[in-house]
Amino acid sequence: MKSKEYIPALTGVRGLAAFLIFLDHYNQTSFHPLLFRIFNEFHFPLPMFFVLSGFLICLRYYDNVEVNKHWMRKYIKNRIARVYPIYLILTVATFLVAWMINDNSIYNNLSSHFTVFLLNITFIRGFFDDIKFTGIGQGWSLTVEECFYFSAPFFFLLIQRTKKWLIYLPLLIMGAGVLLVLIFRNVDFYGFFGNFKFMFISTFFGRCVEFFVGMVLALIIRKSDDTISKIPFYTYLGILGIAGTTVIMVNQPLTAEVQFGLYQPVGIFTNNIILPFAIASFFYGLIKEKSVIRFLLSTPFGQLNGRSSYIFYLIHLGFIANFAITHIDTINTWFFEWLDARELYWITEHQDVIEPIMLLTFLFSFLTVVSIILYKYVEEPLNLYIRKSSFLETKKV
DSSP states (O other), rough: OOOOOOOOOHHHHHHHHHHHHHHHHTOOOSSSSHHHHHHTTTEEEEHHHHHHHHHHHHHHHTTTOOOHHHHHHHHHHHHHHHHHHHHHHHHHHHHHHHHTTTTGGGGTSSOOOHHHHHHHHHTTTGTTTTTSSSSSSGGHHHHHHHHHHHHHHHHHHHHHHHTTHHHHHHHHHHHHHHHHHHHHHOSSTTTTTHHHHHHHHSSHHHHHHHHHHHHHHHHHHHSSOOOOOOOOOOOOHHHHHHHHHHHHHHHOOOSSSOOGGGHHHHHHHHHIIIIIHHHHHHHHHHHOOOOHHHHHSSSSHHHHHTTTTHHHHHHHHSSSHHHHHHHHHHHHHHHHHHHHHHTTTHHTTTHHHHHHHHHHHHHHHHHHHHHHIIIIIHHHHHHHHHHSSOOOOOOOO
């Protein structure tokens, strides 16, 4: 398979992962207790993004990586063009809106607002437990992504020498993370590597296996032919594996301090070590096997959702979502009052179930439309402009 071949289903799967993250973050206590518990452990979509990043970066750059300024500058420019412009715009807008409405919640009660803002726009906030959820809260994961992006070329050079580095590097990286916690856990500096739970759940040092599993999948796909199987064995094996890891987390004991199975040692091991292999099996199936899932993710609508999924991820929580929720709540209130006025009580007596579903449906639809518009008219044009510009490139003498 050609290293730069476009794989439609893997673009579509980004939209699927973003939707599943949305379900996790907007889980409703009015749902059936078992459904609520399952949605509460929907942590696997984020590892899907991490495995996918490892796969795509390795697939595209493994063969042509070079140790020189020209290659590195072009590589970094492409990464910046893909991730940074829309993130910067939305982050600045988030802090501006918070200032206008006097909302200090985005600072996590920290007094140094400029420091919080600076760490947000530089992607560094993900190293600090006290700051990771500030600004665009879900953006902490971009620190994890950026660590991989900037390290990947050096990983490739080592792996080209011997594939044993695919095992050595994750062990060394996790070891470095453990060492950082041992050094800084008693240092009061915004929670910088303050504890092992934070390191394993929220930093590249703890999540690196997900990226390396994606890289292994890329190396396997690079050596494969273009044969497509009619039996979706690995597709459904991967789905069963993902479901199995969710079952493991659902069955972890919870306490007032431990609100997710992910926070338990078994949950961390399942999420960081076992789950990536199940996801890789699912991705392998999407690439090499025919299935209904592959077809749906490869449709034009699936592709558009996948391309706009980054923006959806950035705005599904925050001031844009809050604005939508306020107006949707108003519509829902009016709707049920309208039903009561017409004595349609057989509907309104189920309001506690219907209203959350209406909220999620309207909110998801609204955010999807906004994401597509921002992708088409802001993110994509800026991405192409930066890629074609001379940004970071050396001037010819």
